[in-house]
Amino acid sequence: METKLNVGLVRGHAYSFTGVKNVPLKGTGLFSMFNRETIQMVRLRNPWGGTEWTGPWSDGAPEWTKVSEREKKELGLTFDENGEFWMAFDDFCRYFTHIDICHMMNTAFFTLKRSWKETTEFGEWRRGGRAGGCGNHQTFLENPQYLLEVYEDQEMRISLEQEDRRSSNFRTRGENYCIGFSITKTDLNRKYRMHDRMERVHSGSFVQARSILARMDMKKGKYLLVPSTFDPNQEGEYLLRIYSEGGMALRKLTKDVPSPPRMMKKPKIAATSVTVHAAEGFTFSEGETGIEAYCIIKCEKDQVKTSITEKHAKPEWKERVTFYRQNQTEDVVVEVWDDNLLKDSLVGSVTFPMEKSHEYTGGNIIRRYPLMKSNAEGVEELRGFLWASIKHTTNLMDV
Numbered sequence: 001m002e003t004k005l006n007v008g009l010v011r012g013h014a015y016s017f018t019g020v021k022n023v024p025l026k027g028t029g030l031f032s033m034f035n036r037e038t039i040q041m042v043r044l045r046n047p048w049g050g051t052e053w054t055g056p057w058s059d060g061a062p063e064w065t066k067v068s069e070r071e072k073k074e075l076g077l078t079f080d081e082n083g084e085f086w087m088a089f090d091d092f093c094r095y096f097t098h099i100d101i102c103h104m105m106n107t108a109f110f111t112l113k114r115s116w117k118e119t120t121e122f123g124e125w126r127r128g129g130r131a132g133g134c135g136n137h138q139t140f141l142e143n144p145q146y147l148l149e150v151y152e153d154q155e156m157r158i159s160l161e162q163e164d165r166r167s168s169n170f171r172t173r174g175e176n177y178c179i180g181f182s183i184t185k186t187d188l189n190r191k192y193r194m195h196d197r198m199e200r201v202h203s204g205s206f207v208q209a210r211s212i213l214a215r216m217d218m219k220k221g222k223y224l225l226v227p228s229t230f231d232p233n234q235e236g237e238y239l240l241r242i243y244s245e246g247g248m249a250l251r252k253l254t255k256d257v258p259s260p261p262r263m264m265k266k267p268k269i270a271a272t273s274v275t276v277h278a279a280e281g282f283t284f285s286e287g288e289t290g291i292e293a294y295c296i297i298k299c300e301k302d303q304v305k306t307s308i309t310e311k312h313a314k315p316e317w318k319e320r321v322t323f324y325r326q327n328q329t330e331d332v333v334v335e336v337w338d339d340n341l342l343k344d345s346l347v348g349s350v351t352f353p354m355e356k357s358h359e360y361t362g363g364n365i366i367r368r369y370p371l372m373k374s375n376a377e378g379v380e381e382l383r384g385f386l387w388a389s390i391k392h393t394t395n396l397m398d399v
Contacts, residue, residue, distance in 0.1 A: 008054035009095055010046070018084060019043030021075065025066045040089035043075075053085045100209070105157070105243050116157070116243040119250050121146065124237045125229060133232030134206060135182055142232075144252065145193050146225040146240070147186065150218045151247035159241040160227050161211035178230035179238070180206035181214075186224040187273070187322045189304045193253045194224055195397050196363075198320065206230040220307070221319075225250075257396040258324050270328040271399045272299060273391045274352070275320040276306060277366055279336050281384040282313065282347065289313060292339040293347065299323040299332045308339050322399050328392070329354050336371055336386060348373040348383035352390055363391030 003011045022038045046052065057063045064072070075086070107118045123144045125131040132142030150156075160181050165174050183202040186194060201223060204214050227240055242250060258268045276295045284290070293315040295306040302323055309315035323332075332352040338345045348371030352360070371384040393399065 004051060005095075007095070008051050008058070010048070010051055013046060013048055014100075015044045015046055015096075017042060018045050019075075019086075023067060023075070024071060026068055041086050042089055042092050043084065043086050044092075045085075046083040049083045052083060053087050055087065055091060057086050057088055057091075059085060103213075107243075116245060117248075119242045119244070119248070121240040121250060121252065122237065123227070123240065123252070125235055127233050127235060131233050131235060132228060133234075134180065134228055134230045135200075135203060137232055139232050140182075140226070140228065141194060141197070143226050143228045146227075147190055147249075147251045147253055148183070148223040148225045148242075149249045149251075150220055150223065150244075151249075152220050154218060154244060154246040154248075155215065156218050156245070156248070157213060157215050157243040158225075159211060159213045159239075159243075161239045161241070163237050164210050165236070176208055176210055177234050177236060178206040178208045179212060179227070180204055180230065181212075181225060181227040181240075183216075184224045184226075185318075185320070186222050187320050188222055188306065189302075189321050189323075190222060190224070190253075192255050192257055192324075194399075195256070196399055198224070199318070224253075266326040268324040268326060268396065270325045270392065270394045271322055271396050272325060272328075272332055272360070273320055273322040273363060273399050274299075274332060274334065275363075275366075275389045276317045276334060277387040277389070278314055278316040278318075279347075279371065279384055279386050280314040281371075283383075284313070291315065291347070294337055294339055295319075296335045296337065297321050297332070298335070300325060300327060300330050324396065328357065328394070332390070334386060334388060336384070346373060347371060348386075350386050350388065354392070357392040360390045360392035363389060365389055 005011060020042050023041045025037045025039060041057065044053070052059060064077070077086070105118065106113050106115045108115055125143070129142050130144055132139035134140065158181065160179055162177060162179050165176050180203070182200065184200050185198045202214065202216055204212070227238055229236075242248070261267050274297050276297070279293060282291065290311045290313040292308055292311050294308045295317065297304050297306070300323065304321040306317045306319045309317065331354050333349055334352070335349040336347040338347055350369040350371060366387055366389045369386045369388060370382055371386050372380045373383045375381050391399065
């Protein structure tokens with residue numbers, strides 16, 4: 001609620017800093033030139049105009065008699081009704097509750113300073129499937145969704161800005177929304193909008209402000225970025241900006257499921273999600289302590305490769321893939337490979353028989369499966385274990 005205080009400030013207005021200075025005061029006595037008292041001052045401007053600070057150190061206040069004419073000239077002091085005024089820093093701390101700092105990001109290509117790559121996306125929240133509110137609501141995924149692919153470990157800064165609904169130029173003037181954004185992991189082969197939730201990577205506080213900014217250290221991988229208002233069904237436009245030090249890509253996800261097939265092709269009738277968590281139980285040669293491992297997940301004619309772990313006796317991935325299927329009877333196979341300098345070697349594989357697809361309904365149940373590999377005689381041998389979870393559904397809107 002905007003109300004004018006008896007000192008001229010307007011509660012609810014945003015004032016801008018235009019200067020900060022330690023102002024020396026006139027001294028008395030022989031040693032005053034060498035031991036002068038100073039006061040911390042800030043210069044503010046009311047961009048709305050009309051009113052100024054009327055307390056101590058306001059325009060024409062008697063406190064200014066303590067400042068020399070030379071200092072006044074250096075301050076550029078005027079007593080015009082221009083919305084700009086000086087006040088003591090102590091009074092500033094007394095009457096103001098929040099400070100927003102604007103950081104000008106260096107996006108220059110040729111520069112000696114730290115620079116950033118800027119990626120921007122304009123979007124809007126709209127009722128009917130694109131204004132789902134925050135993560136507390138079941139409709140959360142009914143928000144705009146973006147696939148964020150980070151090519152290397154790096155620091156990133158993400159900004160979300162909404163239209164200033166308090167501006168007199170806004171079509172329906174009102175209060176700004178509480179806004180925020182969430183980042184979760186997503187499938188390595190994600191192409192369509194998500195309909196279930198994965199591990200959350202970032203979810204900051206929702207703030208009733210025109211813009212918010214978050215700094216984060218992002219690991220290489222694929223993520224789902226969801227900007228939202230706090231409450232569902234709040235409509236408006238927004239600007240999403242990402243500043244990255246290394247390579248990344250941002251793409252808006254618009255389709256919920258694969259499009260209907262063209263002539264002579266079978267439709268997608270089911271979806272299978274496989275999450276590989278970790279592997280263990282390997283037998284190592286003397287002197288070996290682990291493997292640099294990755295998985296290849298195969299389904300029908302598609303296959304997806306996971307990331308390569310650091311050398312470890314129990315490699316971990318925690319990565320998921322989702323296949324949209326034409327033939328839901330074909331088995332899914334997960335192979336674990338050892339990444340070597342000259343030639344990679346197969347450690348073992350797990351087959352998920354689709355005749356048991358009725359058992360793959362949970363998706364969040366992690367089980368240990370034997371990793372098998374045929375020896376020289378063609379006999380299957382146990383080579384270790386894979387921790388994995390699998391979900392199969394005929395409703396494409398489940399994943």
